Amino acid sequence: MHMDVADEHQNINTPNLGNSLKDMAYLSWQQALNGEGTILRLSNPDDELLQALQQRFGLDELHIKDIRNPNHPPHFTRLENAVLHIILRFPLDHRAGESLAHSTSISILADARMCALIWPGERHHKLAKGELEGLEVDECVCKIIHILVNRLLHRVYEIRDAMDEFEDECLEDVGKADLNRLLDLRKDISALARMALSSATAIEMLMRDPNFAGNVRLADAHEHMQRAAMLADAKAEHALNVMQVVQSLLSQRLNDVMKFLAVITVVMTPMGVIAGIFGMNFTHMDVLSMPDGFMLSLLGMLGLGLGLAIYFKLRKWW
Numbered sequence: 001m002h003m004d005v006a007d008e009h010q011n012i013n014t015p016n017l018g019n020s021l022k023d024m025a026y027l028s029w030q031q032a033l034n035g036e037g038t039i040l041r042l043s044n045p046d047d048e049l050l051q052a053l054q055q056r057f058g059l060d061e062l063h064i065k066d067i068r069n070p071n072h073p074p075h076f077t078r079l080e081n082a083v084l085h086i087i088l089r090f091p092l093d094h095r096a097g098e099s100l101a102h103s104t105s106i107s108i109l110a111d112a113r114m115c116a117l118i119w120p121g122e123r124h125h126k127l128a129k130g131e132l133e134g135l136e137v138d139e140c141v142c143k144i145i146h147i148l149v150n151r152l153l154h155r156v157y158e159i160r161d162a163m164d165e166f167e168d169e170c171l172e173d174v175g176k177a178d179l180n181r182l183l184d185l186r187k188d189i190s191a192l193a194r195m196a197l198s199s200a201t202a203i204e205m206l207m208r209d210p211n212f213a214g215n216v217r218l219a220d221a222h223e224h225m226q227r228a229a230m231l232a233d234a235k236a237e238h239a240l241n242v243m244q245v246v247q248s249l250l251s252q253r254l255n256d257v258m259k260f261l262a263v264i265t266v267v268m269t270p271m272g273v274i275a276g277i278f279g280m281n282f283t284h285m286d287v288l289s290m291p292d293g294f295m296l297s298l299l300g301m302l303g304l305g306l307g308l309a310i311y312f313k314l315r316k317w318w
Contacts, residue, residue, distance in 0.1 A: 017041040024133045038114040043123030070120040072105040074198040076205040091155045142217040149221040156228045174249040186239040193232030200225035270304035
C-alpha cells in the first residue's frame with residue numbers, strides 16, 4: 001500500500017507515518033519500528049509509542065523527557081548499540097499574532113536499521129516521500145537535517161528582507177518610525193541566530209561520528225547553519241544601529257524645534273516688556289499723550305525683535 005505526496009500533505013496532522021525507505025511503501029508504526037530500512041514519523045507520541053521507542057533504541061527516562069520537550073535546545077547524544085539521538089530546533093509556519101521566530105524542537109533517533117523523526121506536539125515540516133525514497137538510513141538522516149536546515153535559513157532570509165524594507169521606511173520618515181516593531185524583528189532574528197548556532201554545534205558533533213564523517217549533505221547543512229547564524233547576527237547588529245540613527249535624528253529634530261521656539265521667545269520678550277510698560281495703570285505717563293506714541297512703540301518693538309533676530313542669525317544660533 002502506498003501513500004502519495006498529495007495524500008501525505010493533506011494529512012499533515014496524521015500522528016504516525018511509517019514508510020519503507022526503499023519504495024516509501026506505507027507501514028504501520030509497529031512495522032516501521034521493527035523493520036529494516038524504514039522511517040517512522042511521529043507527532044505528539046503517547047505513552048505506548050514512547051515506551052516502544054524506549055525499548056527499541058534503549059533510551060532512558062531523561063531522553064524520553066527530552067523528546068517530549070518542545071523547547072529543548074539542540075543537542076547530540078551517541079547511545080549504546082550505535083544509536084544516535086539528535087535534537088534540533090526549527091521555525092514553524094508563521095501565523096498571525098505569532099513571532100516569526102516561533103519554533104519547536106525535533107528529535108531524530110537512528111541506528112543502522114531505521115530512523116525516527118519525532119515532533120513533541122503537532123507534526124510540522126512536510127516531507128514528500130520522493131525526497132527520501134531509495135536512501136539508506138544514514139543518508140535519510142542527513143537529508144532530513146538538510147531539509148529542516150534550509151527551512152531555518154529561508155526564515156532568516158525572510159526576516160532579513162522584511163527588516164531591510166522596514167528600516168528603509170523608518171529612515172525615510174523618522175517621525176513615523178515604529179521602533180517597537182523594529183525591536184520585535186530584531187528579537188526574532190536574534191533568536192534565530194542562537195537557534196542556528198546551537199544547531200550547527202549539534203550537527204558538527206554528528207559529523208564526528210564515523211558513519212557520518214565526510215557526508216557532503218551534512219557538511220552543507222552545517223555550513224548553512226553557520227551562514228544563518230552569521231547573517232542573523234549581522235542583521236541584528238545592523239537593526240540596532242538603525243534604531244540608534246533614528247533616535248539620533250529624532251533628537252536632532254526635537255533640538256531644532258526647541259531652538260526655534262527659544263529664538264521666538266527671545267525675540268518676542270522685548271515686545272512683551274514694552275507692551276507691559278505701557279499697560280501699567282499710572283495716572284501720569286507723558287508718552288501716552290504724544291500723537292505718535294503708539295507708532296513709536298510699535299516701531300520700537302519691531303526694531304528690537306528684528307535686531308535680536310539678525311544678531312542670532314549672524315552668530316549662527318538660528
